[in-house]
Amino acid sequence: MLIELPCPIPYVLAMDHSNYPNDYIRGILNSVKTIALVGASANPARPSWIVTKYLLERGYDVIPVNPGIAGTELLGKKVYGSLAEVPAPIDMVEIFRNSEAAGPITDEALALDPLPKVIWMQLSVRNDEAAAKAEAKGIKVVMDRCPKIEFGRLSGEISWQGVNSRMLSAKKPVLSGKGFQKLSLNRP
């Protein structure tokens, strides 16, 4: 039995953006494949570069978006200047910009066809107005969270760093099959 803290609230109700149920986050990370990362950086010291690399290693198809470095390659992936220029359907838009910039980026995401399934704003980024617009179109929204930290927390990887994962389980963590130091999101 996996005991997950804090108390999950079914997300069919209005989402509490201060307290996401673990199943909500896990469901998103399990269902998306193509992630457009807006605010990608070519600097390996920046959190956005680190998250891009981590998500690529976990099998996500990360498409970097940044008009300043459009046309270059970042971690082997072509960088696009805007969401509209990305030639493939996008499952999740990950916003690595400040809270204010998250508004117009969400508008761009809502103009995509097909619509993304998820809009995810990075740790410290929160724009409730943009979130409400996206949710009105049936899009799931996550704010003020880091997908790398969430993946690490739900899989158990982050525990190797002494971080309080707020997860208790009497079941084994599951190796992801891609090496000894990668764990699967899907703990029993």
Place this chain on the structure above:
Amino acid sequence: MTDRLPGFDTLAIHAGAAPDAATGARATPIYQTTSFVFDDVDHAASLFGLQAFGNIYSRIGNPTCSVLEERVAALEGGTAALAVASGHAAEFLTFHTLLQPGDEFIAARKLYGGSINQFNHAYKNFGWNVVWADSDDPSSFEAAITPRTKAIFVESIANPGGVIVDLQAIAAIAKRHRIPFIVDNTMASPYLIRPFEHGADIIVHSATKFLGGHGNSVGGLIVDGGSFNFAGDDRYPMLSKPRPEYGGMVLGETFGNFGFAIAARVLGLRDLGPALSPFNAFLILNGIETLPLRMQRHSDNALAVAEHLANHSKISWVSYPGLRSDRYHNLAKQYCPKGAGAVFTFGLKGGYEAGVKLVSNLKLFSHLANIGDTRSLVIHPASTTHRQLTDEQKTQAGAGPEVVRLSIGLEDKEDLIEDLNQALDAA
């Protein structure tokens, strides 16, 4: 899945620990290895660049130690923790992460004698200057603040026992001046007091004491409360400035609310080296599983012994906040209603000589310089732990010549009282 937060006792047993992913071993394995094989060259680069979670080398992190870290982080209600070789190492790495040469920090005068020495003497070599304040008078902390003050440090229950610190009053001052508030929670353990709930930003532990609890392993913990925002704060360059050690990474920004714990690990533990052995981590983890049971018994036994001594003809005073007449009793009711801990002091009418005699007459109490063992312990601070302090410092630290300190263990309280009676009769 459950809809309620697990209780403290459940966390004490389960937090951080799961059956081993490779073998199913249910007890946390002792990963007695220096190093960990990388999955491939790219994985190695990711680990060294702090871009992936994982294990490299046991000076920086070890899977047995990380279970201990998460366990204590969960019990304290923090975001992350770092296990180190001792409580002293925990203090050292905490200040190393916060202070630059020429900086100051304010510390309560009533502290473990070893901490007083570390702050007064060892830190001078680094240019870190301690300024002392009186924990019974929170305003003395505010009065000591200067533009170079980078931290405030107190013990929740102060060694050598009997002092409960008004954490909320000092935390309010720290918050007002945007200074991290560090609490050494060794004497209370999170079972009795959870300092983050009272405004602490960072907690340090000597796990040697009640967390381990069996007198068999030296260890320390630093716990990050996640409450102090270091990002963008120029006063704390280890967290707010690009680090040349990591290609210009800004740790406080990259790791958010557990950035302090990461910085203490990757700038402090990595480069200075006081790592905890996995074997010690294993023993401390075993101890923590029974922490709630032990702390209650420690406190109940200590109250019974303190009540007995308070009525003894050869004793002039007993300083134990569990006693109704004690000056700290109201603070004890506020901060640690379950009990006031195992450690307290009393004064002998016969002074220094009577203290020395009592220690040698006791048969069940062990004469040694530790606290928080299953066994009951006794020490005469003036002739041992606080010997290096001046007479004035001894008195200020609650360790005058007539003072005896007890750390009450888990034995039958009747046996402890009988041993004290025979030793006092002969003293």
